[in-house]
Amino acid sequence: MARATVQDVAKTAGVSVGTVSRVLNGSPAVSAASKEKVTGAIRKLNYRPLASARDLRRDRTMRILALAKNLNSPVISEAFRGFGDAAALSGYVSLIAPTSGDLEREQQLVDMLRNGSVDGLILFSPTMPDADVEALAEQLSVVQVCEIVDSEAAFGVSIDDRQAAFDITRHLIETGSRRLAMIGNRLARSGRLREEGFRAAAAEAGLAPEHLLLADGEFDFHAGRRLAKELLHLDPLPDAVFCGSDTVAAGCVREITDAGLRVPGDIAVAGFDDSVQAEMCVPELTTIRQPAYEMGQVAFEALFARMTGPGGHRRGRIFLSHELVVRGSTKD
Missing domain, CATH: 3.40.50.2300 (Response regulator)
Structure with a gap:
């Protein structure tokens, strides 16, 4: 059986992780009711902290x-x-x-x-x-x-960035995309690995990635818009774009829809991270969730x-x- 975590204790007790922490550290700023819930959950789960740091x-x-x-x-x-x-x-x-x-x-x-x-x-x-x-x-x-x-x-x-990028690119291919593009960032190790995964999935499907655009500065919403604008000048247009982050993907979606095109009807867009931007985007982003x-x-x-x-x-x-x-x- 996997060792119980502080999150397991908090969930079982119905309190926050911070409350569990305060109970474990003997803080007086915890109500008697909350302390009882936490100690009960600790006993039930047989939870043991990593160590008592007080001795150190x-x-x-x-x-x-x-x-x-x-x-x-x-x-x-x-x-x-x-x-x-x-x-x-x-x-x-x-x-x-x-x-x-x-x-x-x-x-x-x-x-x-x-x-x-x-x-x-x-x-x-x-x-x-x-x-x-x-x-x-x-x-x-x-x-x-x-x-x-x-x-x-x-x-x-x-996480295995290469495999994650491979998985999301394969998903784009399985949904019917054939003209693939990527907006990436080689300045980061993870960016280079994600590019490898993107290329490997395309090669496995017998496709040659049409375009690879790389950010030369900040890898953010504005970079996504700027690089997506470059994609929109291509003929033919890509039918799917894999972005190395959700923030960049949100900028890409914004630029595509402002140009009067549909996502995913004309161009599918995928991100990476499963950050809050993924659900705030319209439409919501397909992405890779990192723990x-x-x-x-x-x-x-x-x-x-x-x-x-x-x-x-x-x-x-x-x-x-x-x-x-x-x-x-x-x-x-």
């Missing part, structure tokens, strides 16, 4: 730093929430710092780990070269989330092992399962 506090800062280029990504935000909730249950404070892709700024923040100002480091989308990430992970407590270097030394948690919150939790568990366990420098990576979510943007 004398030798540790009880702070963990998370670095990301920016906080705009819904996946990074949700993964950080999962990481922060898991960290709080073991008594850790989570700090998050956007680097804006500034390598010097990133190195200054990494020095907080080197000089003992924090106990561990989570990297969401590092700017530093892969070799630097690997060297850092060989010496210190570091875990990567989403964007992970191809190294056994640097532990990471992600972002769970990735954050698993990342903390791995980091905790590295910080506290003898020989805890865990290597390799964990790929969590993704899910193809089919909505109106690819299917009438």
Whole structure:
């Protein structure tokens, strides 16, 4: 049987994860009724926290730093929430710092780990070269989330981006699309993997991808509109576009519909992430759901092992399962 999680406790008790955390940490800011529900759920599920961090506090800062280029990504935000909730249950404070892709700024923040100002480091989308990430992970407590270097030394948690892109491209082909286009971003490791999956699915079906447009700056709503406008000047038009994120796909849908074309009647559009934008878009986006919150939790568990366990420098990576979510943007 799988080990019970704090989310299982919260669901069984009918309270929030934060309430469970406060009960476990002995906070007085919990009603007697809520405390009774939580303790009952803990007994019922035989839940055990990762460890009691109180015994470690004398030798540790009880702070963990998370670095990301920016906080705009819904996946990074949700993964950080999962990481922060898991960290709080073991008594850790989570700090998050956007680097804006500034390598010097990133190195200054990494020095907080080197000089003992924090106990561990989570990297969401590092700017530093892969070799630097690997060297850092060989010496210190570091875990990567989403964007992970191809190294056994640097532990990471992600989904299989290549397979996920393959699955959603195959879905486009199965719905009848033959002239395929992709709006992607090679600056990110995940973007390069998604391009590989897109190409592999097209090749398996005996199709040559008609067009591959790459963002040369921010990978956002406006990039989706700008690159979709380029697609609309093509003759013939593509009949399906796979976008490397839901935000970009929303911009693509907007540009296509503003041009008087129908989605998916004239051009099907698929995104990636299953963020809130996927359901806000009209029509709602077919996309790939990433278990972002769970990735954050698993990342903390791995980091905790590295910080506290003898020989805890865990290597390799964990790929969590993704899910193809089919909505109106690819299917009438």
